[in-house]
Amino acid sequence: xxxxxxxxxxxGDFAVGKTSVVERFVNNHFSDKYLTTVGVKIDTKEVTxxxxxxxxxxxxxxxxGTDRFGAVEYAYLRGASGYLFxxxxxxxxxxxxxxxxxxxxxxxxxxxxSVLLINKHDLSTQWDVSPARIESLGDTHDEVYLTSAKTGxxxxxxxxxxxxxxxxxxxxx
Ligand code: GDP
Ligand code: MG
Numbered sequence: 001x002x003x004x005x006x007x008x009x010x011x012g013d014f015a016v017g018k019t020s021v022v023e024r025f026v027n028n029h030f031s032d033k034y035l036t037t038v039g040v041k042i043d044t045k046e047v048t049x050x051x052x053x054x055x056x057x058x059x060x061x062x063x064x065g066t067d068r069f070g071a072v073e074y075a076y077l078r079g080a081s082g083y084l085f086x087x088x089x090x091x092x093x094x095x096x097x098x099x100x101x102x103x104x105x106x107x108x109x110x111x112x113x114s115v116l117l118i119n120k121h122d123l124s125t126q127w128d129v130s131p132a133r134i135e136s137l138g139d140t141h142d143e144v145y146l147t148s149a150k151t152g153x154x155x156x157x158x159x160x161x162x163x164x165x166x167x168x169x170x171x172x173x
Pocket of ligand 2: 018019020035036037062064
């Protein structure tokens with residue numbers, strides 16, 4: 001099997017669960033503690049895509065949460081092959097933040113594969129996001145997943161899908 005390394009960036013508002021999603025994906029672990037990410041945290045994990053006969057090593061950049069990106073945040077995104085946008089279903093304002101970030105990033109760097117995670121689905125009784133809203137987000141992002149870093153729901157599926165989208169794009173040239 002061939003192995004290829006790709007950089008992906010995890011972006012979204014404060015406290016939506018960016019670090020927790022990465023921690024679930026990389027170490028299959030969850031913590032209730034909230035430790036603000038300072039600057040950027042980098043992890044790696046391999047994803048096997050049997051249909052392409054390749055392993056993709058994802059270098060995951062967990063970028064400090066912000067709704068507006070400045071020069072420093074943009075510099076972190078340089079060379080990204082794809083993006084994981086994260087929002088929090090209990091705070092609809094974070095969906096707007098993810099949408100705006102997507103606009104800003106694509107204006108700056110052009111289109112790239114993008115998967116949106118609406119996280120904290122384990123708290124779905126506290127969600128305030130209509131099915132219509134979720135569907136409309138599919139116009140902005142290549143894929144939308146309802147996830148929980150706490151239970152692990154859809155975390156692996158979303159990351160694998162992003163790796164697939166990146167592969168599809170590279171094969172198309
Ligand atoms: P970040 O600022 O986007 O990196 O957010 P964190 O990953 O640090 O998470 C912020 C807070 O939300 C922490 O207290 C986490 O434990 C909590 N959290 C993250 N993901 C989930 C989830 O899927 N479900 C629940 N219930 N809490 C979560
Ligand atoms: Mg964080």
